[in-house]
Amino acid sequence: MELIEAIILAVLxxxxxxxxxxxxxxxxxxxxxxxxxxxxxxxxxxxxxxxGAWLTGSIFIGALFGIVAGMLMSLVFALxxxxxxxxQVATGLALTILGIGLSGxxxxxxxxxxxxxxxxxxVPGLTDIPLxxxxxxxxxxxVYFSVALIVGVWWFLxxxxxxxxxxxxxxxxxxAHALGYPVLRIRxxxxxxxxxxxxxxxxxxxxxxxxxxxxxxxxxxxWIALALVVFASWRPGRLVVGxxxxxxxxxxxxxxxxxxxxxxxxxxxxxxxxxTVIVLVLLSRARTGGSTAxxxxxxxxxxxx
Amino acid sequence: MRKSLLAxxxxxxxxxxxxxxxxxxxxxxxxxxxGPIGDLGWTYQHDVGRQALVKELGDKIETTYLENxxxxxxxxxAIEQLVRAGNKLIFTTSFGYMDPTLKxxxxxxxxxxxHATGYKRDKNMSTYSAKWYQGRYIQGLIAAxxxxxxxxxxxxxxxxxxxxxGINATILxxxxxxxxxxxxxxxxxxWFDPGKEADAAKALIDQGADVIMQHTDSPAxxxxxxxxxxxxxxxxxxxxxxxxxxxxxxxxxxxxPYYIERVKAELAGxxxxxxTWGGLDSHMFAxxxxxxxxxxxxxxxxxxxxxxxxxxxxxxxxPVIGQDGKEVECKGGANLADGQILGMNxxxxxxxxxxxxx
Numbered sequence: 252m253e254l255i256e257a258i259i260l261a262v263l264x265x266x267x268x269x270x271x272x273x274x275x276x277x278x279x280x281x282x283x284x285x286x287x288x289x290x291x292x293x294x295x296x297x298x299x300x301x302x303g304a305w306l307t308g309s310i311f312i313g314a315l316f317g318i319v320a321g322m323l324m325s326l327v328f329a330l331x332x333x334x335x336x337x338x339q340v341a342t343g344l345a346l347t348i349l350g351i352g353l354s355g356x357x358x359x360x361x362x363x364x365x366x367x368x369x370x371x372x373x374v375p376g377l378t379d380i381p382l383x384x385x386x387x388x389x390x391x392x393x394v395y396f397s398v399a400l401i402v403g404v405w406w407f408l409x410x411x412x413x414x415x416x417x418x419x420x421x422x423x424x425x426x427a428h429a430l431g432y433p434v435l436r437i438r439x440x441x442x443x444x445x446x447x448x449x450x451x452x453x454x455x456x457x458x459x460x461x462x463x464x465x466x467x468x469x470x471x472x473x474w475i476a477l478a479l480v481v482f483a484s485w486r487p488g489r490l491v492v493g494x495x496x497x498x499x500x501x502x503x504x505x506x507x508x509x510x511x512x513x514x515x516x517x518x519x520x521x522x523x524x525x526x527t528v529i530v531l532v533l534l535s536r537a538r539t540g541g542s543t544a545x546x547x548x549x550x551x552x553x554x555x556x
Numbered sequence: 557m558r559k560s561l562l563a564x565x566x567x568x569x570x571x572x573x574x575x576x577x578x579x580x581x582x583x584x585x586x587x588x589x590x591g592p593i594g595d596l597g598w599t600y601q602h603d604v605g606r607q608a609l610v611k612e613l614g615d616k617i618e619t620t621y622l623e624n625x626x627x628x629x630x631x632x633x634a635i636e637q638l639v640r641a642g643n644k645l646i647f648t649t650s651f652g653y654m655d656p657t658l659k660x661x662x663x664x665x666x667x668x669x670x671h672a673t674g675y676k677r678d679k680n681m682s683t684y685s686a687k688w689y690q691g692r693y694i695q696g697l698i699a700a701x702x703x704x705x706x707x708x709x710x711x712x713x714x715x716x717x718x719x720x721x722g723i724n725a726t727i728l729x730x731x732x733x734x735x736x737x738x739x740x741x742x743x744x745x746x747w748f749d750p751g752k753e754a755d756a757a758k759a760l761i762d763q764g765a766d767v768i769m770q771h772t773d774s775p776a777x778x779x780x781x782x783x784x785x786x787x788x789x790x791x792x793x794x795x796x797x798x799x800x801x802x803x804x805x806x807x808x809x810x811x812x813p814y815y816i817e818r819v820k821a822e823l824a825g826x827x828x829x830x831x832t833w834g835g836l837d838s839h840m841f842a843x844x845x846x847x848x849x850x851x852x853x854x855x856x857x858x859x860x861x862x863x864x865x866x867x868x869x870x871x872x873x874x875p876v877i878g879q880d881g882k883e884v885e886c887k888g889g890a891n892l893a894d895g896q897i898l899g900m901n902x903x904x905x906x907x908x909x910x911x912x913x914x
Contacts, residue, residue, distance in 0.1 A: 261759070460754065465596060501752075502755055505742050508759075520743070
C-alpha cells in the first residue's frame with residue numbers, strides 16, 4: 252500500500268517537468284512554430300530559477316525567475332525565426348546550445364549551494380488518507396499548477412476565439428493573414444508562452460526535484476518534452492496521458508530493477524522511449540487519413556505588405 | 557550575489573588568460589572531461605587535480621580542458637582537437653574514451669596520452685586508475701553495521717568491471733558483519749542525470765533500503781537519503797554538504813599528485829607508457845572523514861583502512877565464491893589477481909540479482 256503510494260508520488264514528480272515543458276511547446280507548435288530549443292530554455296530556467304530562489308529565499312520568486320528567463324530565451328528565438336524568418340530548426344538547435352552554455356555561466360557561482368525545496372501541501376485529515384491522501388493533497392505547488400496549466404490550455408485552444416485564431420495560424424498562415432490576423436504577433440506570443448513554460452519546467456528541477464544546481468541537470472528532458480508533443484498528436488488530453496505514461500515507465504523500470512526482475516537494465520532504461528514509439532505507431536495506424544500536425548508547422552511566414 | 561559575481565568574473569578572467577597565453581616554450585597539457593567541471597563529482601575531482609598541477613608547475617606548463625565531451629566517436633574529434641592545438645600530454649578522463657584515445661594515439665606517435673580507468677595501452681598511451689574497490693570494502697563494513705533493515709541500496713551507472721568489482725567488494729565486506737545482508741541494485745545507465753539518480757534513490761528507499769550507495773556522479777541520491785532520514789555514502793568528492801546528518805564517508809578521488817608526477821616526467825623527458833593502478837597506499841584516492849556513526853563503527857572503519865593500506869587486508873581474498881556457488885579460480889596466490897578484478901564480470905554469492913548482460 253505504502254509502496255504504491257510512494258511509486259505514484261515519484262511518477263507525478265518525474266512527469267511534472269515534462270508536462271509543463273510539453274504544454275508550452277504544444278501551444279507554440281499549434282501556432283505553427285517549431286521551437287527545438289526547449290532543452291536550452293529549460294536549463295537556463297533551471298539556472299535562473301535556482302539563482303532567484305537562492306538569492307531571495309523564496310521558491311515562488313525562483314519560479315518567476317525561471318519563467319522570465321525562459322521567456323527571454325524564447326524572445327531570442329522569436330527575433331530570429333519570426334522577425335528575420337531564419338530556419339526554425341536551425342534556430343531552435345542553436346538556442347539549445349546557447350542555453351547549455353549560458354546556464355553554466357549563470358549557475359557557476361551557485362554550484363554546491365543548496366536550498367530548501369518547495370513545500371508540500373498539507374491538509375490535516377485529507378493528506379493522511381492512506382494511498383490517495385498524499386497523492387491528491389500532499390504535492391508541491393508545481394504539480395497542481397501543471398494540471399491547471401494543461402486544463403487551461405485545453406480550454407483556451409478549443410473553447411475560446413483566441414484559441415481558434417491561434418490554431419488557424421498554425422494550420423494556414425496565409426488564410427489567417429488574409430483574414431486580417433496578425434500572424435507573426437500571435438506566433439510571438441505563442442513562442443513566449445512556450446518559453447515561459449520551458450523556463451518553469453527547468454526551474455522545477457532545482458526548486459523541487461533535486462534542490463541544487465548542477466550544469467546540464469535537465470539531462471535531455473527538453474527533448475523528451477518535444478517528443479511528447481508529437482506523441483500526443485498535438486492534443487492536450489493525449490499530452491497528459493503521454494507525460495504520465497512516460498514518467499510511470501521511467502519510475503517503474505527502476506523499481507523493477509530493485510525487485511530483481513530478470514530483464515537487462517539497459518532494456519529497461521530504453522522502455523520509456525520504446526513505449527513512446529509503440530504508441531506513436533498505434534496512433535498513426537488507428538487514425539483515418541491525414542496527419543494531425545498543424546499544417547503550417549515549421550514553415551516560414553513572411554507577410555506580403 | 558557578490559560571491560556569484562566574483563565567481564563569474566574570475567571565470568571570465570580565467571577564460572581570457574587561457575586564450576591569451578600563447579607561450580611558445582611552455583609544455584601544453586590537455587584534459588578531456590566527461591561532465592561539466594561543476595558536477596561536484598567525477599569531473600570536478602579531475603579538475604581539482606588539474607588545478608593542483610597548475611599551482612605546482614604553472615610557470616612551466618599551460619593546461620587546456622574540454623568539458624562535456626560525450627564518450628564514443630565524438631571524443632576522437634575532441635582529442636584530436638587538443639593534439640592540433642599543440643598539447644603534448646593529454647589526459648582522457650573516462651572509461652569510454654579508451655578506443656578513441658587509442659586511435660588518436662596511433663595517429664600521433666609523438667604525443668603522449670594518459671587514459672583513466674581503461675586497460676588498453678600503447679607505447680605512447682598510459683593508463684591510470686585507482687583501486688576504489690578498497691574504499692568500497694570499507695563502505696560495505698560500515699553499511700552492514702549501520703543498516704537496521706539489512707537491505708542496502710546500490711545505484712550503479714553501467715555494468716562495467718569497475719562498478720561490478722565495487723558492488724562485490726561492498727557485499728563481501730558486509731557479509732563479514734551480517735551474513736544475511738541483502739543488496740538491491742538499480743542501474744541508472746548513465747553517469748550523470750540528477751533527476752534519475754534521485755528517482756533511483758527513492759525507489760531503493762521505498763523498497764526498504766536504509767543505506768544508499770552510489771556509483772553515479774551527482775549528489776542527488778545523498779540529498780534524497782537526507783530528506784528521508786536514511787544514510788548514504790558520497791561518491792568521488794565530499795558530499796557532506798548535501799547530507800550533513802547522512803554522509804557516512806565518501807571515496808575521494810585525488811588525482812593531483814599523479815598529474816604532477818606525470819607532467820614532471822614529461823618535462824624531464826622521462827615519460828614512458830605505464831599502467832598505474834594505485835590503492836589507498838598510493839594516495840590515488842582517500843576516504844572522507846567517517847561521520848554520522850558510533851565510535852566503534854568508526855574505529856572498525858579506520859582499522860580496516862589501515863589494514864588495507866598496509867596490505868594486510870585484501871577485499872578479494874580467496875576463496876571468492878561466485879553467484880553460481882562455485883569458487884572463483886584464484887590467479888593471484890592468496891587473493892584474486894589484479895587482472896581478474898579489472899575484468900570482473902560476475903556477482904559474488906549473496907547478491908540475488910542478475911548482472912545485466914550475463
